[in-house]
Amino acid sequence: MTRILMVCLGNICRSPLAHGILESKLPPQQFFIDSAGTTSYHIGASPDERSTKIAKNHNIDISHQAARQFKPSDFEYFDIIYAMDQSNYQHLYEMAQSSEDRSKLKLILKENPHTTDQNVPDPYYGELTDFQKVFDILEETCSIISNRLTEINKI
Ligand code: 4NP
Numbered sequence: 001m002t003r004i005l006m007v008c009l010g011n012i013c014r015s016p017l018a019h020g021i022l023e024s025k026l027p028p029q030q031f032f033i034d035s036a037g038t039t040s041y042h043i044g045a046s047p048d049e050r051s052t053k054i055a056k057n058h059n060i061d062i063s064h065q066a067a068r069q070f071k072p073s074d075f076e077y078f079d080i081i082y083a084m085d086q087s088n089y090q091h092l093y094e095m096a097q098s099s100e101d102r103s104k105l106k107l108i109l110k111e112n113p114h115t116t117d118q119n120v121p122d123p124y125y126g127e128l129t130d131f132q133k134v135f136d137i138l139e140e141t142c143s144i145i146s147n148r149l150t151e152i153n154k155i
Contacts, residue, residue, distance in 0.1 A: 003032045004151065005074055006093060006108070008084040011037030011067035014120050015084060015132070016047035018108065018138050020055050020062035034078075036070040036125065038091040043067055048124070050131045073100040082108040085119035101124035111148075112141040 007020035015035035023033040045067045046052070055062045072095060081104050089107050096102045100153065109117055122139060123130035150153035 001030060001032055001082070003034070003078045004080045004082065005070075005078040006033070006035040006082050006084070007038060007088050008120075009037055009039055009088060009122065010042045010124065011069070012033055012042045012045055012048045013124050013136070014122070014134055015119055016062050016065045016067075017051050017055060017131075017135055018084065018142065019065065020060045021135075021138050022142040022146060023063075024060050025142055026149065030141075031149070035065070036068050036074065038070055038088050040069045043069055048131075050123070050128055052135075054120075054128070054131045054135045058139070062071050070095075072097070075104065079104060081105050082111075083110065084108060085122070108141055108145075109137070111138070111145050113144075114140060 004022065008015040015037065019033050019035035041122040047062050048063050070092065075096060081092065083092055083105065086107065090106065092105055093102065096105060106136050107118060109115055109120060115137065120134055123134050
């Protein structure tokens with residue numbers, strides 16, 4: 001089982017989308033996907049309704065997700081931890097206890113050779129179109145990630 005965690009600030013806009021999109025592309029028998037936020041702001045909350053709507057438009061149901069805060073033991077449990085932006089990455093990097101922890105931590109857009117952007121833009125104060133842009137970049141990036149992971153698993 002490979003365990004992958006998506007992390008943003010609030011765990012209500014970006015990481016729930018990344019979680020749902022990657023989960024839709026990988027076999028659940030082999031991959032466990034989850035998401036978390038670096039802050040406690042929205043613990044227990046459902047994803048932002050704009051993320052839920054955009055996901056639903058693409059036949060992905062994220063409505064059952066509930067926000068949680070990243071915890072230090074996530075470094076032990078997960079194999080790969082994807083930060084949505086450099087601020088989240090920095091926050092997690094400071095919580096890492098070992099070189100092994102740090103080796104699990106990645107900036108998600110670094111996996112996507114089609115963009116030089118480092119940050120999945122925070123859509124919280126934006127419009128539905130901003131959430132659609134977030135979906136598009138995460139869809140492209142999660143396709144690349146899932147193709148690579150399933151190729152690795154075939155070998
Ligand atoms: P997320 O978006 O990190 O993609 O879930 C945000 C959610 C909440 C806030 C900021 C960003 N907030 O300030 O409450």
